[in-house]
Amino acid sequence: MTTLSQSGGRRLIDLVPHIVLIVGVLIFAFPIYVTLIGSTWDSATIGRGNLPLTPGGEALVNYGQAWSESHGARASYTPVRVMLLNSLVMALTIALGKIAISIISAYAVAFFRFPFRMAFFWMIFITLMLPVEVRIIPTYKVVADLGLIDSYAGLTIPLIASATATLLFRQFFLTIPDELVEAAKIDGAGALRFFVDVVLPLSKTNIAALFVILFIYGWNQYLWPLLITNSADMETIVIGITKMIGTGEAANDWNLIMATTVLAMLPPIAVVVLMQRWFVKGLVDSEK
Incomplete structure (x- = not known):
């Protein structure tokens, strides 16, 4: 009897995390479900x-109108x-640019010996302590002086550098055995060949994991696109949704807003789903 009671208690304890997870999923998913349902009704309802x-x-009417037309029943939109x-x-350029610059800079810091190497690394690392808002005014001034307002270059170039990705790549490179480096030198591999033939293949899962994170980071950008874009032709989806909602309660086409929101979620979801295996492996894989 005691054994059955203990077994039942353990099963109940094992069920608690699953119950909490299910409740959390429902709380998270219900607003998305309401948005999806709302995109199938008219604005009057x-x-x-x-x-x-x-x-x-x-x-079909709502999604077609949101996709191709610049005006709704109550207001005009992009x-x-x-x-x-x-x-x-913006998201692809930021993600690929951050990875390219970070992996090269991390490779230089991890494998090359040059004066002030660690000083440069710590200069990069210190930027992690500076929030974007601290750098936003001087960055805007530089972009404006270069004539990059309302352009893809202005949207992406200031956000490409990433101290976080550089740090993560450097820490991974430090786990590569010195014997592998020496073997490459014995085989006559130079720095570029070692980078292409050895370092990049070993970094595939890390690159995939960072790509997912950085793509979503670029997709969800709000403050910088708000400052750097003036014309409707350069609006990003986050800015567009914000402007659609900000037209006033009485002037909102909620059916089009919800259809736009659903469409805005599709690319990040597609990236996460398609790269889920690589993403998880890049975060938890310990085989180096």
């Missing part, structure tokens, strides 16, 4: 505050296809 929890029949393109260019 949503405006009356009696939105059903079942899909409506206006999905078409979603334009904002998605701007966000995609």
Whole structure:
């Protein structure tokens, strides 16, 4: 009897984390579900505050209008296809640029010996302590003086450098055995060949994990695109949704706002789903 009681107690304890996880998922997923359902109804139904929890029949109309048209029933907006393109260019450029610059700089710090090597590394590391808001005014001044306002270069170049990615790559490179470096030298491999043939293949999972993180970072940028873009043709999806909501309660086309929000979630979700295996492996894999 005691054994059965203990077994039942253990099962109950084992169920608690699953119950907490399920509740957390429901809390997180319900607003997304409401947004998805809202994108299938007309703005009048949503405006009356009696939105059903079942899909409506206006999905094709709402998504088509949000995708291609620049105006709704109550206000004018930037078409979603334009904002998605701007966000995609920004996110991809930031992610790939951060990885390229960080992996090269980390390689130089980890494998080369030159004067003030660690001083340069600590200068990079110290920038982690500076929030973006501290650097936003001088960065804007430089971009404005270079004439990069309202351009892809202005959106992406100031955000490409990444002290975090440099630190992570350096710490990984330090785990590469010295014997591997010596073997490459004996085989006559120079610095570039060692980087391409040895370091990059070993870094694939780390690159994949960082790409997912940095892509979402670039996709969700708000403050910098808000400052650097003036024209509707350069609006990113985050800025576009904010402006759609900010037109006033009575002037909001909630059906188009919700359709735009659903479309805005698709690219980050696709990146996470398609690269999930590499992402998890890059975070937890200990085989070097």
